[in-house]
Amino acid sequence: MNSALLLAFATLAQAAPDSGAVLYQSWCKPCHGADGRGISSTAARLQVPAANLAECKTSTAEPEARWIGIVTRGAAEYGLSLDMPAFGDATTADQIRMVVRYIRSLCGEPGWPPGDLNFPRPFLVEKAFPENEWVLTEEGRSQTLLYEHRLGKRFQMEAEARSDGVTTVLKYNFWYSLERRALATLGIEATPPLGRAARWAVEPFLAFGANPGRSLVVQGQITSAWEETQGVTAFSYRLGVGKQVGRVAPMLEAGWTVPRGRERTLSLYPQLWVQLSRLGHVAASLGAELPTVGPEPRHPRLIAFALWDFGDAPLLRGW
Numbered sequence: 001m002n003s004a005l006l007l008a009f010a011t012l013a014q015a016a017p018d019s020g021a022v023l024y025q026s027w028c029k030p031c032h033g034a035d036g037r038g039i040s041s042t043a044a045r046l047q048v049p050a051a052n053l054a055e056c057k058t059s060t061a062e063p064e065a066r067w068i069g070i071v072t073r074g075a076a077e078y079g080l081s082l083d084m085p086a087f088g089d090a091t092t093a094d095q096i097r098m099v100v101r102y103i104r105s106l107c108g109e110p111g112w113p114p115g116d117l118n119f120p121r122p123f124l125v126e127k128a129f130p131e132n133e134w135v136l137t138e139e140g141r142s143q144t145l146l147y148e149h150r151l152g153k154r155f156q157m158e159a160e161a162r163s164d165g166v167t168t169v170l171k172y173n174f175w176y177s178l179e180r181r182a183l184a185t186l187g188i189e190a191t192p193p194l195g196r197a198a199r200w201a202v203e204p205f206l207a208f209g210a211n212p213g214r215s216l217v218v219q220g221q222i223t224s225a226w227e228e229t230q231g232v233t234a235f236s237y238r239l240g241v242g243k244q245v246g247r248v249a250p251m252l253e254a255g256w257t258v259p260r261g262r263e264r265t266l267s268l269y270p271q272l273w274v275q276l277s278r279l280g281h282v283a284a285s286l287g288a289e290l291p292t293v294g295p296e297p298r299h300p301r302l303i304a305f306a307l308w309d310f311g312d313a314p315l316l317r318g319w
């Protein structure tokens, strides 16, 4: 055997006991099973079944940091079962990162946008990440209830009910890159002539999110509004910047609307997003619309929303 080969074997032998797969088999297999799909909770004597770690829609929906946290500090710290132990005291941060990378690779199917690109929801910009969520928004004195439902890897449909009508949206995440920490989504919003709307209105849009260098989160959207018999009636440009610090994410958005033949408007939206549940599946945001440019009179309005990510956990778990 030549010396390069010997060296390669030696390195492999050193690396192997520490590799994510090996650590998984010795620490996690008794409950999560050899393939990550979990074993029967009676066999493992667990009160709740151990999560299926190999399911793509579970392992890709939220940022890696959440699972690193659960494995380090135990699931009870996130309002989940005491049965999922904390490994932080017995292991190094590197070992935990390796085992989490390994379980996140069990999905094995390409094409699921990674949860590290699932940024906090702003008021104005459509999220580019496909979600399973209920969002209740209060804007001035009107309420809207939004239901978002993920379809497969990258599609999402949503339906929004307001006191003056309904709107439906279909969107598709056509591009993402974990290296560039960015994603982009195309969508189309349709409002049928119900309630106060007299004609069909259709709004195709492009939405994106980016977190360059893991510092600020930038989210944006370009929309063109089209109305039955009127054609294109407006373009709007929305841009938001924010940063998540622990359980809060202060953000500032700007919305610029350019209607055909009418005055342009610009509003600013300072807001504070707050993670309410320990797991992070329930959050709320509070802020305001501050009209800056445009026809008078336009008054500042308070805006608030509360959301539940029902794809993540039942409403009453995770507290």
Ligand code: HEC
Pocket: 024, 027, 028, 029, 030, 031, 032, 044, 046, 048, 049, 050, 051, 053, 058, 067, 070, 071, 075, 080, 081, 082, 083, 084, 085, 087, 099, 100, 103
């Ligand atoms: C003693 C049994 C047991 C062992 C050992 C165990 N787990 Fe768990 N794990 C569970 C249970 C039970 C849950 C579900 C908790 C809940 O939903 O309340 C869980 C949940 C999880 C979750 C959260 C999944 C989600 O849906 O967000 C992750 C991640 C996880 N385990 C990773 C690991 C890793 C990695 C190891 C090994 C280092 C490990 N577990 C070892 C029992 C165990």
